[in-house]
Amino acid sequence: MITRREFLQASAAIVAARYTPMLGRGVRLPLGFSTLGCPQWTWPQILDFAAAHAFAAVELRGIQTNMDLTKVPELAPEHIGDVRRQLAAHGLSVSCLGASAQMHDMDPVKHAAQLDEGRRFIDLAQALGAPYVRVFGNNYVEGVPRAEMLEHIASGLRTLGDYARGKNVTVAIESHGDFTDSPSLLELLQKADSPNVALVWDAHHTFVSGKEEPEDTVRQLGKYIRHTHLKDSVPAGSDRRYVLTGTGQVPVKRQIEALVKIGYRGFYSFEWEKRWHPEIEEPEVAFAQYADVAAGYLRDASVIIR
Secondary structure (H helix, E strand, O other): OOHHHHHHHHHHHHHHHHOOOOOOOOOOEEEEEEEOOOOOOOOHHHHHHHHHHOOOOEEEEEEOOOHHHHHHHHHHHHHHHHHHHHHHOOOOOEEEEEEEEEOOOOOOOHHHHHHHHHHHHHHHHHHHOOOEEEEEEEEEEEEEHHHHHHHHHHHHHHHHHHOOOOOOOEEEEEEEOOOOOOHHHHHHHHHOOOEEEEEEEEHHHHOOOOOOOHHHHHHHHHHEEEEEEEEEEEEEEEEEEEEEOOOOOOOHHHHHHHHHHHHOOOOEEEOOOOOOOOOOOOOHHHHHHHHHHHHHHHHHHOOOOO
């Protein structure tokens, strides 16, 4: 009798064969995926799968059990040279590092710890040649006036932006938590007022939580968007369930088209939240399917291959 693991491996092979983008040797569209979607994969597995399926970049958000990338053995300072050679050999770049740092904490000691994490990730990004470090806003703190809250978060972003200056790294707040609407995000970014502070557009959150159409979000925030998180979902009671790209209710194609229209030059990164939702499709299936579907969306939008 076939085991579940054998069934998944066989299914993944079938899907991979069907969904690998046929781009020709060395030619890749600006597609990437976050390691949030493959929490059991080793570093070599991540690189091999990305290269085999014509991804151009990987976004690092934890590797296996370690969510703090600055403590991942493979990314230790003495291994950085090897890591950069491995990425080059696979034709890949690191699009973004996903920190867990949140700028909203009002406790000075806790806030300092969040800033310290941000700085450590900026140093790692510089070593890896990664252009962005993602951080969170992330919440309004009960009892704190809105204006004070926004200024506090913006100050944290500005502090990290100042640290990143000169390191070829930009700190990017994600549309996440209590900040999924364009007016609030725009106010934060304007208050931060730093050339080294930008936005990771989680297009799912602005559509589902922020109730915004993608064209409206891009119209308001487009000049700040440097990186993306794309995914699809359907309602599931009072929550949402993530589904394969193009099979749900999130207008991923329109999100991509809106970015293309403003000349967005970053990666279209698939954030499959397998680490937080182990019940969803295996990464072998979801990543390969995204590569095919998103490649079709980009071609329809006349994106030039790299």
